[in-house]
Amino acid sequence: MKDEHTIIKDVYAAKTDTDRADELIRRYLPFIKAEASRQTGRVCTEQDDEYSIAMMAFYEAILGYEKERGAFKGYASMLIRSRIIDYHRKETRHEGHASLYEERGDGDRTLADELCDDRDHIGERLGLEATQQEIEELSKVLSRAGVTFSDVADNCPRQERTMAACKKAMACGVKDKALLDEVERTGRLPLKRLSLASGVERKTLERHRRYILAMLLIHTNGYEIIRGHLRHMAVEKGGTAV
Amino acid sequence: MRYMVMETHLAYAVVLGQDGSVLKVANRRYQVGEKVNDIIPMKVTGSADASEAVNRTDVREIKMSGRGRALKLMAVSAAAVLMFGAWGIYDFGFATYGSVYMTINPEVRIDMSRSDRIVDIDGINEDGETLVSGYNYAGKSLSQVIEELGVKAASMGYLERGGEIGLRIESESDRWTAEQQDELIYGAAERLSDSLKVTIEINGTEDTVVAPPETEPVTTAPETSAPEPETWVIEIPEVTPEPVETAAETTPAPVQTPASTQAPAPTKPPAPAPTQTQSPVPQPVPHQGDSGYGNSNYGDSAYGTSGHGSLAYGDSGYDGSGYGESGYDD
Structure with missing residues (x-):
């Protein structure tokens, strides 16, 4: 009972604080691993997808938990179970397909090892480092505005229509150099200007303020790789960026 | 679609899709900056943001x-x-369903619920208040309370040996009245009269006739009972050695009225006269005479409450249950 009380307190603290969430998850790794193993029917290692999924489900449990509705562990266990089942259902689609990384009979070599590999590993490595630098820089700018990527993810529109409205506003923002500069300098979003320019309701913009802020920041100077990543999609669809 | 990993946590990663969506996904040992194809998105996305919380609700x-x-x-x-x-x-x-008035000289009202639980006890006059003050009725039955109050009254000097206790039951329900009457007759009245040697008169507000007592009276004083509607003094029960007590027990219905003008003890015989006048019924049988009466009127004003009792007597034939109505038909 006492144990349950402390969990509840920790869980509620972790809902709003990602660091505390990480700490709580770390403390419950054995529980998570055990639940994942129970579901998969074999010992689950850290290399397994099920393990990652179980951890994510545990985090979902932290966010979704309401103490009025029962014990936390039971809820977490249930979520882990259903997420792993979901995953397995999805995976059955790939049945009958050989995995590139499956070990074949002759030794430890996998199919991927034997296939011709024309990728530029060194180039990729360098590219990755450059990307990391950009992301780190963006993260710093965002944190000055009190925003993390997790916040942006939470703030991201889920409905297509809302997303379209946000994109419309962002397109207006990107064209307006002065506005972009202001955003970069102050870390604040001039909602009124944006709303007037794009015709999108201010309320909608307000609701997704952090997401729009992050996206506009990406379109300021210095984030070519990330922008390239986004533009790639836009080009495929034949539209304009963002 | 390809996703760029923006941030990694122990349990999840934040990825940026090519379409501009930002998602939380399962962290499959991703590292920041990596581009991935296959993601397992999180289903619940919570946040500390208040507005977001509103959205969620x-x-x-x-x-x-x-x-x-x-x-x-x-x-x-x-x-x-x-x-x-x-x-x-x-x-x-808990609601008051009926009341029992206990009159010695102190007058006390006992309120009862439908389940025969005592809801309240009030003194109606000053002596009554003195009598009930400090008396705890919680969880006691009506008989018990009557008995205890009787004893208490005796000890306080309100009631002497050979004295009288008047009980009047009032309720909307005839049935309830009858039930209480039965209970009092066989419970409190009997014991009280035994211990204190007092006379107890029990007066139902409406139909006073109670079956059980009838039989005895018939044997003891058949003639008397029949004709008199008004006054009933039942002090002398032949059944028991002590006249006073027995009377009380045996005849619940009849009212001994000291107050009543008509002869109290000896009244039995004279009764017929009043009955005739009152009762339209020609028959000699006493009950019928009674039936004619508006029961309600009876008790208090005109007849000095006594009238009811007589009914009981006469009707040997009555069933306890039928008492009220059967008389009427005739």
């Missing part, structure tokens, strides 16, 4: 449509049932 309300509505309905109906249940319990156990 909205979503939940929308989701309530199906099962939630059924649950709501169930909750409401459960509440209604509870309320009615509570009301029923209150009505059955």
